[in-house]
Each structure stands twice: as C-alpha cells, then as structure tokens.
Amino acid sequence: MLPDFAYTRPTSIKEAVKALSAANARVHAGGTDLLGCLRDEIFSVDILVSLGRLDSLRGIRQTADGGLRIGALTTIADVAENLLIQKHYTALAQAAGEVASPQLRNQGTIGGNLCQKPRCWYYRGEFHCLRKGGDMCYAADGQSQFHCLFGSGDICYIVHPSDTAPALIALGAKVRIAGKRRQKTVPVEKFFVLPEDDVQTETILAAEEIVTEIILPPPPANLKSRYRKVRARRSWDFALSGAALALQFDDSDVVRRARVVLSGVAPIPWRAPAVETVLTGQALTPAVIARAANAAVENAEPLAQNEYKVPLLRGMLKEELGAFG
Amino acid sequence: MADEHETNDRKGVTRRQFMTRVGVGAVAATVVGGPPAGRAEAAQVMRPGEMAKITLWINTRRHRLLVAPRWSLLYVIRERLGLTATKVGCERGECGACTVLVDDRPIYACMLLAVEAENKKITTLEGLMQGEQIGPVQDAFIQHDAFQCGYCTCGQIMAAEGLLRKNPRPADEAIPLAVSGNLCRCGAYPQIFKAVRAAADKRGDQ
Ligand SMILES: Cc1cc2nc3c(=O)[nH]c(=O)nc-3n(C[C@H](O)[C@H](O)[C@H](O)COP(=O)(O)OP(=O)(O)OC[C@H]3O[C@@H](n4cnc5c(N)ncnc54)[C@H](O)[C@@H]3O)c2cc1C
C-alpha cells in the first residue's frame, strides 16, 4: 500500500499550477515513476495534482511552420508509433520505442519521461545520500557499475534515465512550461541540472511549474537521425550507454551539421561537442568514424566499477555511425 | 476460482464480492455497458484516507465504489471486487503479473491509481470469458502448454489480448515484443509465442 496523500484532478492548467503551489505538492502524469518513488519512500508527498483531465496536453499536432507539438501527456507509445515522428524525427521514435516495456510505454507520458527521478540504487534504496539531502554519496566508493562517466563534478554520479531526452536535444526540441507567470519556452538542452548546480534536483522546474508541451522545429532537409541504446536486457532496462545522433548531410554525403547526445553516461543527457566537431565537414569514412568514437570517450572519468562503459560507448558509436547512410 | 467468476458473470455478485462491497459500503454493480464519452467529474480535493465514490467500468460492468486516493487499481480489482485473475507480483512495474487492459491497451494495474482509472474501459482476464467458456487466447495458452507454474499467465494473456485488439494480424516479430513486459520465470516463452500465434491465426480465420 502506498503512503497516504491527498489527491486532486484540476480542469485547467491555471488551477493545476495553483494546486501545485500548496506545500509538498507534486504533478501526477502517468504515475509510472512517481508511484514507484512513493512506494519506496524516496520522497513523500502531501498532495498529488493529477493532470489527467487536461485533455489539451494530449496529442501530437503539426505547427504552422512545419514543426511538431507534442502535448506533455502524450504517451510514450503514441510518440513511438506516430508516423510523422518516425519519418521526420526518427531518433525520437526509436528512443520512445526503447523505453521500459510495452505496458509502461502505454502508461508513461513524454512529459513524465523528462521529469523522472534517477535510478541510482542508493538513491532508490534506503540510503540518505546527497541527492536526498544527506551528507555523502554512497556510489563514489561503493557499487558503481551503472553510474556515470561524465559530469559528476565529483559530487553525484547518477546517469540521467531518460531515453527520449537525448533524442529531443539532438533534434533541437524545446519544452513549454506553465507556471505562476506566463508560459516560457526553454530548449530541452537547458532543462536539466548538473550536480554542481544543484545536487537535489534534476530539472529547472519550480515546484508549481508544469511541462505543457514539447516543440520540435521543422526537420531540416537531408536530416537523418537515430537513437541507439545498449542495455543488459531487451526490455525494462535503462541504457548502459546510448546515443542520439542527428546529422545533416549535403548532396555529396558530407556531414554539414551534427548533434550528438549521449545517454546512460552522465547526470544529464550529455552533448558531445568533440564528436560533433570531428564529424562536421566530413564524409563518414571508417577513419572519421574511428576518430569520432575516440573523441566521445576522451574525457571520461570512470569509477571503480564502470570502466566497461568506455569501450562500450566507443564501440557502440562506431557501429552506429557505420550504420548511417 | 473459475466457478466464482462464472457465478459473477451470471448473477452479478459473488459471495466474496458481496462481503467486500458491504465492507466498503459500495453500491452493487447494476449497469452493463461502457463509460460514457466526455464525462467530467467535479474538481475536488480528496484528503488523505478520505474515501470518494467513483465509477469504474470493468469488463463492461459499471461499479460504483468508494476508494481512497492511494489505492491502486490492482488493489481495488482484487481486494475490493474479488477479481483475482489479475496477480500481484513486484508492485513496481517490473514483472507484468498485474497486466490489465485500459481502453484496450495493456498497462500495469499496480502502477495506476484507481482514481485515475475513473470512467475508463478496464478489461481483466475475467472479461475474456465468453459466458462459461474460456476465450480464444486463453484456449490457445492451454492448447500450447504456454505455462508451467502459471503465475505470469493471466498477465501474458492480457498482453497478448492487447496486441490482438490493436493488431489482429500481427507479424511474428510483434509477438515477443508484445509480451516483453511480462516476465515468465519458468521460461515458457517459446510456448507463449506459439499460443499467441495460434490465437491470432484463429481470429484471422473467423
Ligand atoms: C521498471 C521501469 C523501467 C523503466 N525503464 C525506462 C527506460 O528504459 N527508459 C526511460 O526513459 N524511462 C524508463 N522508465 C521510466 C518511465 O519512462 C517513466 O516512468 C515515464 O516516462 C514517466 O512518465 P509518467 O507519465 O509515468 O510520469 P510520472 O510518474 O507521473 O511522473 C514522473 C515525475 O515527473 C513529474 N512530472 C510528470 N509529468 C510532468 C509534467 N508534465 N510537468 C512537470 N512535472 C511532471 C512528476 O511529478 C514525477 O516526479 C522506467 C520506469 C520503470 C518503472
């Protein structure tokens, strides 16, 4: 049985923001991450504010400029199965299709996927670590096989659990956020928070703010994008390492622009500018691919037990870049 | 167990359901059909531990019952309505034993609050019965020995049913994917795949 809480299901975004302004309130979208956190007492909540009646937050629509708007309550399954997304934003459809399991994709929402809590086993266990407001990180000298290679700041070593976020960043997406004042729009890339900026939060959201939609820009001509995820089991598991690649080619198959965002290796979806630099202005020859894969792991800082992620990431990128075309 | 649900189908309420319903003061299910479209409930705050009366449409039957906000759909289905085909496993979204259909899509009942299922169309394994007869997917699982201990089976069948409702003629590759959110610790997957294939083919023939 879950711990007790109050529950409300407002009928407008405005009402929802107001309800979220109460002490220790939280958004309930699909509940697939939230209920797990409550059951395991990772945090407590006084009132759940369900978005279930905000139908305007559901669905995928084309924008006037040829881009796409995805309502925050759209299920991961609907994102994975959408034909426009499969065709023009392939990496996102692939990433959504790799999330969790079929049931969780039917239940979980894209907004919730961006706002979910990390899976560090100390955090999800009974350890009062830094991220929960305690005074130490147990992973630093503990069991670290699923922890990060980049961006820990030697503070907290989580990996960001979302598969869709790296794809959204590679595709240049933005999130729309409703709060006390008027709505704001922020690039997904600026939505996540590193441990050095605040170890107790993962996103820039204030307590009463709600992600309302995700906006994808019109797909540039000759854009090809892919998402690759390596994991221990084909279902349920989070990425051991993954990559969202969005490459724009010219007519002679030279990469004009590259955006490369890694998953499973850093506390936030990890943009890899060194890889992008190697690829830009080049055709994807074996030599270029090898240099790009090496560039990805250059500044990796493995812990005692996650060193395997270095060759894994390098090898995966080689395979994935080789499969482009 | 089968008797109990058959009784339920014919007469509406089993002894066990009667007891649990009396226990929570819920009203017996009387209406048969599906949830009305676009039905809105009043926005109100349910306080911790407070019970609110909600409507759940389970297996085309309308149930009016009192629930607390923290009750999962799984708890309500099993412990309040006595529909025990839906199994309790991990209660963390990691096994699939509790799979039911909501609006024809498989979901984990352990990860859904009962209040969130209000006015949605819920189908449990009991809802696949055709009177006293088992349904085609259940039958295929028996014909193909698609279980050993049987604990995961109801969840597997609901995942398969969800696949066939969405895609009556699934490709072979779609079948393992459809049950990839359902753990079978006995490793009956080869037989499960065959059973789902057979059920799909049989449906296609009709
Ligand atoms: C067993 C298991 C395996 C999983 N595997 C994967 C995986 O491989 N890859 C992956 O990416 N994810 C995985 N997940 C996480 C899953 O994708 C998320 O649970 C799901 O996407 C979250 O969506 P939700 O709607 O259920 O969010 P909820 O559980 O409702 O919410 C999650 C969090 O986000 C907040 N929130 C939700 N929506 C909003 C919003 N619109 N505005 C502001 N805050 C919001 C909530 O307050 C809560 O803190 C897994 C989860 C489980 C349980």
Ligand code: SF4
């Ligand atoms: S890695 Fe982060 S979440 Fe995990 S124990 Fe250390 S501080 Fe806590």
Ligand code: FES
């Ligand atoms: S009991 Fe619901 S997934 Fe395990």
Ligand code: FES
């Ligand atoms: S038959 Fe035993 S768990 Fe599947």
